[in-house]
Amino acid sequence: MKTLVAYSSRTGNTKKVAEAIYEVMPEDAEIVSVEDVKCLDKYDFIAIGCWIDKGTADKKALEFIKKVKNKNVAIFITLGAYPDSQHARESMDRIKKLLEKENNIVGEFICQGKIDPKLIEKFKSLPPDHPHALNPERIKRHKEAAKHPNEEDFKKAKKIFKNIIENLESTVCSQ
Numbered sequence: 001m002k003t004l005v006a007y008s009s010r011t012g013n014t015k016k017v018a019e020a021i022y023e024v025m026p027e028d029a030e031i032v033s034v035e036d037v038k039c040l041d042k043y044d045f046i047a048i049g050c051w052i053d054k055g056t057a058d059k060k061a062l063e064f065i066k067k068v069k070n071k072n073v074a075i076f077i078t079l080g081a082y083p084d085s086q087h088a089r090e091s092m093d094r095i096k097k098l099l100e101k102e103n104n105i106v107g108e109f110i111c112q113g114k115i116d117p118k119l120i121e122k123f124k125s126l127p128p129d130h131p132h133a134l135n136p137e138r139i140k141r142h143k144e145a146a147k148h149p150n151e152e153d154f155k156k157a158k159k160i161f162k163n164i165i166e167n168l169e170s171t172v173c174s175q
């Protein structure tokens with residue numbers, strides 16, 4: 001089963017998760033940044049990774065997602081919000097919606113990821129009623145995000161994706 005790990009990453013968080021996932025993929029799997037993927041024909045399974053930008057996949061990932069058709073896919077995302085938050089759930093669901101009509105979604109992984117310090121710097125000058133204005137709760141979340149992705153996240157990602165591959169391989173073998 002030919003496998004591709006395709007990721008989009010601006011500051012490296014999603015790339016790190018992609019690399020952890022790649023470690024548990026079959027030996028002939030490939031790992032490529034979304035903008036460098038040439039042809040999708042040969043792949044049976046694609047693990048798609050992106051960072052969350054305004055509640056959905058980042059622009060480069062959105063471009064890539066448009067090209068994915070008739071594949072088994074699993075999605076992994078990194079974002080500044082808590083992974084068990086409504087925002088994280090809704091972000092993942094938006095991406096799933098883009099893929100589910102023409103593909104078979106076989107799994108997902110949501111991971112918190114450190115926020116670019118330059119962005120946090122900008123948040124400091126926002127008016128207090130702005131949705132990103134700094135307050136104790138948001139500062140706490142940014143501090144937590146700054147610890148991710150960590151070894152625990154990589155372990156979780158590997159476990160989930162190892163399982164996905166095993167399930168897919170057993171389906172292919174039993175056909």
Ligand SMILES: Cc1cc2nc3c(=O)[nH]c(=O)nc-3n(C[C@H](O)[C@H](O)[C@H](O)COP(=O)(O)O)c2cc1C
Nearest residue numbers: 009010011012013014051052054055078080081113
């Ligand atoms: C322009 C921009 C927009 C972002 N939008 C969101 C967002 O809507 N929700 C969220 O939870 N995190 C958001 N983030 C945080 C990133 O998704 C998070 O830091 C991610 O882990 C970055 O991944 P990367 O290192 O692979 O680029 C945003 C970050 C940037 C720079």
